[in-house]
Amino acid sequence: MHRDAVGAYISSVAGGETVRAFVPAPLPPNPPLDLGGTRQTLLERATLALGRLDSISLLLPDPRLFLYAYVRREAVLSSQIEGTQSSLSDLLLFELDEVPGVPFDDVVEVSNYIAALEHGMARLRESFPLCNRLLREMHAKLMARGRGSEKAPGEFRRSQNWIGGTRPGNAQFVPPPPQQVEPCMAALESFIHGEADTAPVLLKAALAHVQFETIHPFLDGNGRLGRLLIALLLHQGGLLAQPLLYLSLYFKQHRAVYYELLDRVR
Template structure:
């Protein structure tokens, strides 16, 4: 298929004594419009999968709704790993925000992203705040408030030229819009976010907006992480998801070479349909996998609650209380349980040992805080 779209213009400039060509993208949506004929089956599959996942969210346990923060933290981990961080699920679960200071920049970046996700979703769902440039700046400020990016204008759009790949703008793989064209690009981008063209469904909007955000690269740091989060924010704001339990970082991380190649090819050729095929495939696969994982996790919780009631007798209430807490923190310690549930250390340890006795939890010696208790089946499902 031939694509005759102009995707943008190159603006020549001099930086550091070198001639560079920065790219200024055309405003969305693509012109001529997307040819959705070949994508309809994928669009329907992706929409159906997201719908099933959204229905699954209604089956999440009430109250603390444990899967929600856990999914958010796992997305923060995977998205940060794309950028090269080395933190693990264990690091996140064992971090005590009331007592600990981050032991590494890697972990701090993951924790910041998790907080940025929470902030953005709270603003959209509880404050009825629109997805806009101001909200993106608020999340960016949280994302870079500490760690390696703290000196890179947290919460502010860049005022200098950045680039992608290479050691300097002159040998870069790609040079985003120059600072004096950034307001124009971002104004067009925000208008697209607020547009209500019936031909642009939320899934199509999310796919287009993600790629355009990466092309604009409006911040000095954190663009990739924020751009991936943008996908879920668009779907939540549009009402396709009541809860933020769909994230594409795992899919992108598994297909990183294809992801980067298509970002570049779409910018160069205007073949938005090829990018959307990849994107919608990712949405469909991720939503289908997330639905199965959520179903397996919910079934595990219920099966384990029954085992606790049936086998622990008078010790069951305290064990059930700790079991519920471990749905949020799949690896824990007696000290963490004592602090979070406001119970004595002996009570916390006794409940954990009872969960070990039932076979729900196993013990392991950890480098931090000594004895760790791991919610075995749940942790295995999260780690897949």
């Protein structure tokens, strides 16, 4: 895909330095993605696998018991990607009001992740749309306590951020300037709600995840919320009745490849 098809670089200022910030083009991609041949086969196989996963949840006597442990395992793994050292046993001790074996902020971050997911799923079950308002609500839960609680929870950023490097000038990637965040997120919201778009749900979830991570709309917590977005999109799209698919373990095991693939489209 050509660079002008996925977005453009513009000048921005961060930390007193002028940098090249990337502004992604609105979704869906133009020209449309080629889903023929091998890509179509892989997409069909993945969709069938999701169908089998969803049917398994219907066979469980009480899916809530399974989800209780599974969601917590995902929360631990997703937070570990961001550098926390909390384990599942630490989280369970924390929920029992006992002292975990890691710093308080680490286990609080994991607990916040669960609160954000539960809030998002509850809202969707109330027929509330998956929109920017809901993402901000979830972000407020995600960053309510612990590290990052001072970084405008629930609010889109109003300053330039960057990814990697020791300063903006040597950053690996610079997301859109702050004045572009609202328009970019409005376009993403339109794509998520777009009834005219006929993209398969699984593909739509992947595109939305990449777009969200590229925009990086918050000062902190973008990685965790972006991974939560996948689960919510698959639920909203009718592929999974319960939030049973989480990719944090895969992303953690293949982190370098994941970031390399993100960089290919920005």
